[in-house]
Amino acid sequence: MKNKLLVGAAIVALVCAFIFTTCEMAVSTPPVEAALPTFTDEPASQTIDAGSDVHLSAAAEAPGGAAVSYEWYYLEAEYDDPTGTLLGEDDGAFQGSLDLEELEAGIYHYYVVVTNLSDGSTTTSNIVTVTVNDPALPVTYPEIKDHPSGGRFMAGEVTLSITAQSPEEGDEGELSYQWYSVNTAGTNKDGDKVNVNSTSVNETGARESKINLDTAGEYYFYCVVTKTIGDDSLSVTSHPTTYIIVAEMNPNATILLSNRKKQYVRGFGGMDIPWASFFEISEAEYEKMFNPTTGLGLNMMRIMIMPGIPDDDIGNGDNIERTMDYYVNGGGNRPLYYKGVQIVNKYDGYILASPWSPPAKWKTNDSINGGGELRPTAYQDYANYLKAFCGHMSEKDAPIYAISIQNEPNFTASYDGCEWIPPTKMRDFFIQVGHFTDGTTGYGGGKATPFVLTMNGETANNVATVNDPAMDNPISRAAIDVLGRHIYGDVLMRYSKALDVNPKKEVWMTEHNINSGSPPSYPNDSTWNYVWQFMNDVDVCIRLNDESAFIWWALKRFYSIIGEGQYGTTEGAILPRGYGLSHYSKFAKEMWRIDIAAQGTTAAGAALSNTNFNTTGFDRNGTTARVTAFMSDDGNSVSLVMYTPTNTNGSGGVDMGTVKIQMPGGFVARTATAIRSTAAAKAKREDVILSADGTAAFIMLPRSNIVSVRFTK
Numbered sequence: 113m114k115n116k117l118l119v120g121a122a123i124v125a126l127v128c129a130f131i132f133t134t135c136e137m138a139v140s141t142p143p144v145e146a147a148l149p150t151f152t153d154e155p156a157s158q159t160i161d162a163g164s165d166v167h168l169s170a171a172a173e174a175p176g177g178a179a180v181s182y183e184w185y186y187l188e189a190e191y192d193d194p195t196g197t198l199l200g201e202d203d204g205a206f207q208g209s210l211d212l213e214e215l216e217a218g219i220y221h222y223y224v225v226v227t228n229l230s231d232g233s234t235t236t237s238n239i240v241t242v243t244v245n246d247p248a249l250p251v252t253y254p255e256i257k258d259h260p261s262g263g264r265f266m267a268g269e270v271t272l273s274i275t276a277q278s279p280e281e282g283d284e285g286e287l288s289y290q291w292y293s294v295n296t297a298g299t300n301k302d303g304d305k306v307n308v309n310s311t312s313v314n315e316t317g318a319r320e321s322k323i324n325l326d327t328a329g330e331y332y333f334y335c336v337v338t339k340t341i342g343d344d345s346l347s348v349t350s351h352p353t354t355y356i357i358v359a360e361m362n363p364n365a366t367i368l369l370s371n372r373k374k375q376y377v378r379g380f381g382g383m384d385i386p387w388a389s390f391f392e393i394s395e396a397e398y399e400k401m402f403n404p405t406t407g408l409g410l411n412m413m414r415i416m417i418m419p420g421i422p423d424d425d426i427g428n429g430d431n432i433e434r435t436m437d438y439y440v441n442g443g444g445n446r447p448l449y450y451k452g453v454q455i456v457n458k459y460d461g462y463i464l465a466s467p468w469s470p471p472a473k474w475k476t477n478d479s480i481n482g483g484g485e486l487r488p489t490a491y492q493d494y495a496n497y498l499k500a501f502c503g504h505m506s507e508k509d510a511p512i513y514a515i516s517i518q519n520e521p522n523f524t525a526s527y528d529g530c531e532w533i534p535p536t537k538m539r540d541f542f543i544q545v546g547h548f549t550d551g552t553t554g555y556g557g558g559k560a561t562p563f564v565l566t567m568n569g570e571t572a573n574n575v576a577t578v579n580d581p582a583m584d585n586p587i588s589r590a591a592i593d594v595l596g597r598h599i600y601g602d603v604l605m606r607y608s609k610a611l612d613v614n615p616k617k618e619v620w621m622t623e624h625n626i627n628s629g630s631p632p633s634y635p636n637d638s639t640w641n642y643v644w645q646f647m648n649d650v651d652v653c654i655r656l657n658d659e660s661a662f663i664w665w666a667l668k669r670f671y672s673i674i675g676e677g678q679y680g681t682t683e684g685a686i687l688p689r690g691y692g693l694s695h696y697s698k699f700a701k702e703m704w705r706i707d708i709a710a711q712g713t714t715a716a717g718a719a720l721s722n723t724n725f726n727t728t729g730f731d732r733n734g735t736t737a738r739v740t741a742f743m744s745d746d747g748n749s750v751s752l753v754m755y756t757p758t759n760t761n762g763s764g765g766v767d768m769g770t771v772k773i774q775m776p777g778g779f780v781a782r783t784a785t786a787i788r789s790t791a792a793a794k795a796k797r798e799d800v801i802l803s804a805d806g807t808a809a810f811i812m813l814p815r816s817n818i819v820s821v822r823f824t825k
Contacts, residue, residue, distance in 0.1 A: 147175040147396055148406065149228045149235050155210075159243040159253075159279050162217040166242055168210040170224045175396045178230035184210045187221035190239055190351070196223060217246040219253065219348065243279070253346045254287055254339040255279045258318060261783045262333075262353035266360060267326050268804030269309065273782050274350055275318045276337040285339040289319060293333050300334035300352040316748065316825055318782070325804075331355045358801055361810040363772035365712035365720060369741050369750060371776045373704040375611065375658045377742060378618065379462060380650075380697040381412030382667035386439060386446045391676040393668050395448065397684050398455040401673055408673070408686065408694035411461040411701050414622055414663050415453065415512075417501055419469040419480040419528050430471040430493070432500045453510035460558030463512040464596070464622060464663065465501065466570060468519045468528035470494045475530060482529030488540070495545035502552040502564045513556030514565035515549065516596050516622075517541065521569030522578045532569055532578075539581040542566075542588035557702070565593035570622050573601035576609070583609040594660075596622040599653065604730050606657045620661035621653045626732075627671040635680035636760070637671035640791040640816075643688040644735075644757035647818070650696055651738045652730055654705065664693065691794045692755075692818060695787065699751040699820040703742035706750070706776070710739070715769030715814075724766050735764040737813070743776070750779060751822040756815045765815030773809045773821070780806040781823035789818040 153171040160166055174180050185196030199210065210222065220242040227234045245252040258275035278285055289311075292303030308321035325331055332354055338347040382401075384393060400407045420430070421438045440449045453463050469480040474494055477484025486494060498515055505512050521532035532538050547566060554561035571578040575597045582588040595610045595617055610617040626645050628636045636642050646664075653659045666672045673690035675681025710720050714737075722728045727736045739754045752773065758765035775781055784800035800821055801810040813819055 147228055147231055148233050149174040149180050149226045151237060154237045155224060155240045157241045161247045162244050163214055166212045166215065168222060168240065170208040170237055172226040174228040178228050181227050181229055182208045183225050185223050187239065190221040215244045217244050219243050249344050251285050251339055251341040251344045251346050252279060252283065254337045254348055256337060256348055256350055259350045260333060260335060260353035262355050263784060264356045264358060264799040264801045266801065266803050267328065267357050269322050270325050270355060270804045272321045272323060272333060273318045274335045278339065285341045288338045290336045291321060291333055293331065297332050297354050298352055300349050303334060325355060325357045328357050328359050361770060361801060363810060364715060364769040365710060366772040366774055367739055368709045368774045369776045370707040372707045373743060374706065375660055376704055377654060377700050378660045379411040379701040380662050380693050381410040382664040382673050383414040384452050385666055386416055386449065390666065391668050393452060395451060397674055398452050401667060402456050402459050402461060404459055408690055409698045411697060412661055412663055413456045413461065414464045414466055417465050417467040420471045430473060430497060432497060432504050436504060450508045450510040457555055462556040465512050465515045466519050469530045480528050482525030485531050491541050491544045495548035499548055499552060502549055506553060511553065511555035512564055513554050514567050514594055516567035516570050518569035520572040520598065522574055523572045535578045536581045538569055539585050539588045542582060542591040547591045566591060567594050567596045568592050570596035570598060572598050575605050575607045580609065595619045598623040600624065602730055602732065604656055611658050618660035621659050622663045623665050624649055625665035634670055638675060638681045638687045640688050641758060641760050641762050643692045645732050646689045647692050647755055647757060648732045648734060655740045691789050695753050695818050695820040699753055699822055700742045703744050706741050706743045708739060708741045715767040735759060735766065737766040737768050748825045749822060750776065753820045754813055755818040756813060758816050767815045768813035771811055771813050775807050780825060781809060782806060783824045784809055784821060786819060786821040791816060
């Protein structure tokens with residue numbers, strides 16, 4: 113290396129991308145799990161002139177506030193040398209920074225490893241590139257934005273694709289491209305030049321070159337991009353890529369994707385329940401559920417607005433600051449209440465806050481228990497109380513996205529609750545208080561919102577009966593941003609007055625729970641065969657009810673996303689239902705559901721119909737194959753979630769055989785990513801076979817499988 117290095121750094125580790133670990137259900141003592149540190153700020157690539165200094169920095173944190181240390185590494189070649197050279201061993205400064213002085217012209221690659229000093233677990237940053245141009249030359253290095261991706265294809269004329277650009281506007285240099293082939297995977301050196309059939313630029317700006325690959329086998333390529341001005345030129349080399357050519361596929365079924373968008377699907381998640389009967393969620397467990405890279409990638413969490421301090425004789429619980437202080441720091445024993453929200457927000461998620469009861473002083477039964485109603489004279493007081501909660505959460509650096517006015521207003525609870533009967537009371541409430549969150553700042557999807565969204569009372573089952581009065585009145589309708597409801601009734605409940613009447617409103621399923629009904633059978637709920645009832649619930653909400661969110665009752669419970677250590681579960685271990693929901697959260701969140709059609713037969717030769725494929729009725733225990741498809745807002749990505757349920761004893765189910773996926777009109781897939789979960793292996797990556805022209809794909813879909821796949825242009 114022809115430069116001086118001043119390193120303020122130390123420690124490091126394993127690249128972990130999209131990590132899932134298969135959890136075995138057991139009643140034995142759980143193993144100690146590594147508390148992987150996470151980056152709050154990763155180093156960024158930079159472009160500078162020769163002779164200049166550069167400063168790279170990183171910041172990371174470990175669960176429980178454990179101390180971390182850093183080590184920086186230099187890579188001689190970004191793609192051929194996976195292990196770098198440790199820098200600054202003798203410096204002794206354990207800081208997240210690297211200072212480089214007077215770099216000469218060239219391209220340099222670095223990464224940093226951060227270590228949790230409490231247990232030695234490590235996380236490695238992305239590789240960053242420092243490009244150093246010679247100011248004496250008129251030409252600067254080109255920049256590769258999207259490297260070749262490779263994949264599995266049927267034989268034919270396939271496409272080699274790369275996207276490159278000049279790093280600065282106004283740079284008049286000309287870019288040229290030369291593809292090379294090699295005989296060994298994983299190298300981008302000393303290849304033979306490839307003559308392409310044709311070259312064009314697609315709608316995303318990628319340069320596409322067509323070549324014939326007519327024989328099954330593996331082929332290895334890389335591309336050199338050269339920028340030229342006059343007699344001067346500089347080149348960069350892409351990473352190597354592999355094309356696997358397979359024999360012709362013979363599908364028995366075809367799924368045809370359309371461009372017709374249905375509802376926007378915001379996301380998937382569960383509830384953090386602060387009741388004493390539920391187990392507290394640790395920081396590591398929040399990370400496991402909401403981290404999109406190393407975890408399940410959930411992006412929605414429902415939290416409870418506590419109804420007041422027990423036996424409070426000072427204001428009957430209407431002081432939100434005192435109430436929250438009690439539950440977070442006092443008798444409520446929920447010290448991570450704000451931290452959980454912060455972690456969800458860190459990963460661009462959405463928080464819904466739901467009250468079970470207004471403060472007792474405003475209710476007709478003078479109690480936070482069900483059996484009483486909110487007095488009309490207290491409508492504005494209650495609206496102010498909810499708005500104060502929104503402000504309180506912002507002050508605690510835990511802002512929320514949406515707030516409802518009541519959990520299950522049409523259900524009389526023996527615990528915390530409040531009835532809004534008749535349903536005209538919800539209409540009258542919103543007419544009187546209006547859009548009561550105006551003036552607050554919300555947060556969701558990784559950005560601040562002008563206000564916290566308002567939600568109706570989250571109804572138990574009877575969506576239309578309870579919500580029609582508010583939806584039929586233009587004043588109350590305008591004051592409600594999103595509709596929430598629960599699906600404890602075994603019926604389809606598509607709410608057309610929210611979905612089909614402009615302005616349309618998202619409908620969220622914000623609570624449901626299924627378990628086996630009695631303690632002796634509870635261990636069943638964490639087994640693979642019991643994932644299908646849960647998956648069928650998600651399917652009903654998203655595919656048949658056109659809903660935009662699915663939020664399960666409890667994040668941590670033996671019948672939920674992660675276990676709490678009871679009924680055959682290991683505390684903190686991901687359960688089959690967690691893996692199942694992750695297929696949706698990783699492949700369907702923040703996308704539009706699109707129409708599909710299907711034709712052909714099952715593997716057994718039965719013609720496809722709603723008796724074996726995509727049932728049209730509510731069927732929680734059904735075994736028909738299910739497929740939903742989604743498209744990104746910009747139309748550059750489509751994905752599918754597919755599963756083939758069985759009975760709870762493992763019998764039944766549909767083997768769909770070899771399925772052909774026909775892309776929407778005008779959509780050409782350049783890359784494909786698939787994840788498969790079975791009883792034996794959860795969230796396992798696999799290749800997807802694309803047709804040579806990228807307009808179709810092929811995948812196996814046997815019984816008792818969950819398969820998700822994403823295609824990008």
